[in-house]
Amino acid sequence: MPSASRRGGPVHAASPTAAAQTASRSHLSGDSALASEVKRHVLAGERDAAVERFAILLANQQRRAARIAFQYLRDVHDADEAVQDAFLRVFTHIARYREDLPFEVWFTRILINRCLDVRKTRARRLRWTLPIEAAAPAPEPPDGSPSIEARLVSGARVQAIAAAVETLPERQRAVFILRHFGGHSPADVGRVLGLTESTVRVHLFRAIHRLRALLEREGP
Amino acid sequence: MRSKHLSEQQLVAASAGDAGTADEHAHLSACETCRARAGRLQALLAEVAAVAEAEADARFPSHRLEAQRSHILECIEQDGRPAQIIAFPAGSRAEVRTRRVTTRSRWVAAAAIAGLAIGLAVGRWSHRQPPVALSLPGTPPADSEIWAPGSDRPATARGSSEDEFLGQIEQASTGLLPELRAIHELTPHVEQVLAINADGR
Incomplete structure (x- = not known):
């Protein structure tokens, strides 16, 4: 995995899991500055540095994105797909990011558009096929005991x-x-x-x- | 202070933390009924939010988020890599060689198809023909010419497997162990069954 830690990034980038778990509203204001940094690196052609900063941004926003996408789509796989696509689009189009907008607003707009696309695709699919399985049960932690x-x-x-x-x-x-x-x-x-x-x-x-x-x- | 209670919309706005008018604030702090209504609404919204968060977090545990993050970063890494360039065969020699190979392979394919067709035709033709006894007198019959027990004619190809099976039974019945012979003798033969049926009529 090309994580920030492998690249010898900053200390808080070394544990993206912890960063994701502590992702909260307090992070949001700082994420606009992070997004600006990613944009600057991309425009300067410093791809590695851009990916490294993006990994932190991703860890900070991921949990919130997953919550929104899941509530919007009510399906783990669809939500997963929408979140991944949204983040990939953010990185691909980071040069278009306007610093006068909070990053969360720009990102959420992309995420919601992806969710709408996934919903449309799902509706089209359901029109032609019969659902063969119910919603997947909640995943259990690796030790096998169901979480709270x-x-x-x-x-x-x-x-x-x-x-x-x-x-x-x-x-x-x-x-x-x-x-x-x-x-x-x-x-x-x-x-x-x-x-x-x-x-x-x-x-x-x-x-x-x-x-x-x-x-x-x-x-x- | 307003005597009229807060409307539903005002209550929702107040519960959502939106700044209302001074009048609304004053009424809310003075009116116990409206405070209770606002409290119930706030509790409901807090419950909905907490449940939704817990549900989403249960569906996306840390290991799933980690896998998702790895996948996203991998995609970005691969997207940034320069595409692998496959050398295009240049020059007329390569083209000629390719054409020759193609022609030869076409001949091989045509020969294979022709062989298959001939094989099929021959197979069908020989299947339709009655079996011919190729063996000379005194030589043991070939596999395809199994003689039915008790007959002096070779069995047809169609009946050969049946005859072979019956012959094996016959052979087995003659060389039975004494214990099995007793069972064999207890078992009614077809002729006996037919005779009993004929008597019954």
Whole structure:
């Protein structure tokens, strides 16, 4: 694996797993600066340095990207594909990155577009083929014992929440996912989806109203 | 202070952390009902977010993310490598040699096809012909001319396997061990069964 550690990169690049696990909103502001660095290296023809910086950016954003893609697509393999494509596109088109935009907004826009493409492909595929297997069960950690998260996922409440989010219309769901799972402000959600802030608020209100009706009826 | 309770939309905005008007803030801090409503909504949204995060994290554990990261970086590495250039055969000599090879291989292929066709035709023709006894008197019959037991004619090719099988049974029955012979004698023969059936009618 051509990781930053193998290339003798900076200390925090040596453990991308740890970086991914600690990826949180506090990283986001610094990622715009990282993306600018990657862009600068690419434009200067310093590919190795660009890949090294990109590996850190990837580790910082990966967890959040996986969460958004999974909630959007509700399929591990599709989400995996969308995330990989989005990151590859980011690196390929990094020269187009505008530093006046937060990197997270630019990246999330690419990710959502990839998710939409994957969704379209899936719809086309389902039109011609019959699904032969149900959704894959939650993966278990290597030691074989199910994790706390895996046990949580199997709960009825979790299924109810997932089903409720799934019933939201496309736009409402996208707005809700980006606001509540992606941690974007309404203004950033608007920039990602190409909507005005007031439209985002309307969609958000409708989404919450609907979720509340569905979930409060069921009870915790 | 407003006496009217906050609308659903105002409540959602307040729960989402959006800055409302001074009036809304004042009402929310004073009205217990609206505070409770806001609290319930906030708890629901927090639950939804926590469950969604836990679910996604369970589907994408660390080892999966690591594999994904490796794959992305590998793709980028391969994309950056210069493409391998395969030397194109240059000059007319190479072309002529290629053409000769092609012509020879065509002849070989044609001969193989012709051989196959002839083989098939001969095979079909010989299959349709009645078997001919090629052996001279006194010589042991060939494999294709198995003589049916008790007959003085060679069996046809079609019946040979059947006859061979029956012959083997016959041979086995004559050289049976005493224990097996008792069983053999208990087993009704076809002629006996036919005779019993005829008597029954």
